[in-house]
Amino acid sequence: MSAKFIAQQLSHPAGAIGRWILGPLWNRRNRPLNDVSLAQLDLHSVDRVLEVGFGGGYLLGRMSVLVTDGFIGGVDVSATMVEQCRARYRSLVQTGKLDLKVGTAEQLPYPDRHFTKAVSVNSIFYWPAAPSAIAEIARALDVHGHLVLCFTDKDSLQQKDFARHGLTLYNAADVQHLLEDNGFHEINLTQHADRHRSFWCVTALRSST
Ligand SMILES: C[S@@+](CC[C@H](N)C(=O)[O-])C[C@H]1O[C@@H](n2cnc3c(N)ncnc32)[C@H](O)[C@@H]1O
Numbered sequence: 001m002s003a004k005f006i007a008q009q010l011s012h013p014a015g016a017i018g019r020w021i022l023g024p025l026w027n028r029r030n031r032p033l034n035d036v037s038l039a040q041l042d043l044h045s046v047d048r049v050l051e052v053g054f055g056g057g058y059l060l061g062r063m064s065v066l067v068t069d070g071f072i073g074g075v076d077v078s079a080t081m082v083e084q085c086r087a088r089y090r091s092l093v094q095t096g097k098l099d100l101k102v103g104t105a106e107q108l109p110y111p112d113r114h115f116t117k118a119v120s121v122n123s124i125f126y127w128p129a130a131p132s133a134i135a136e137i138a139r140a141l142d143v144h145g146h147l148v149l150c151f152t153d154k155d156s157l158q159q160k161d162f163a164r165h166g167l168t169l170y171n172a173a174d175v176q177h178l179l180e181d182n183g184f185h186e187i188n189l190t191q192h193a194d195r196h197r198s199f200w201c202v203t204a205l206r207s208s209t
Helices: 003-011 015-029 031-041 058-066 079-088 090-094 130-140 172-181
Strands: 048-052 071-076 098-102 115-121 141-152 184-193 198-206
Touching (some): 015 031, 015 079, 031 058, 031 115, 031 184, 048 058, 048 130, 058 098, 058 115, 071 079, 090 098, 130 172, 172 184
Parallel strands (some): 071 098, 115 141
């Protein structure tokens, strides 16, 4: 399998590779990033939470245990990931606690100020227009809504062949500027590492204007 093909699948998983390989792989391998993000979200039972790029859905499941009286919305560009997670969390979908849609970070299918919190883990490097996506997340968040963005550091990704094909790599300062310029303040960055990579977890509050 070429590095370019792998990069295409990672950015937009489709069919059996997405369903049987990438979803389960991400659920296992990205767990440390998702666990750090969950802690940073500081969820309350009544929160209305958006996840962008949920992949195999590990974090959706963790969040749903805590958000018992609120609502979780998820958007992923991959119809395969959306179908898989709708099936995995069928009962939550049926009760309306979980709403999963095919869509993009750049054009979220939700009204203004719909969510109290938003999270995205290891998805930002695939977004073709990250400034618009961050502004779009700000639009969908309530004033002072809380964003958690977690991503593998540029230095770690530069060592991977697939990362040379269409990904935009970020370090902490890049993401800090992206957030400052597109509707967020009180930005806080923490660096973490596991045996696979170094990663950043960034929290920010949606500005009032
Ligand atoms: C590396 S996976 C991470 C999945 C999950 N968040 C995790 O941590 O395991 C990246 C996910 O982002 C999704 N994605 C890529 N570009 C996107 C975009 N522009 N808008 C929304 N989701 C996107 C992909 O389909 C994929 O499910």
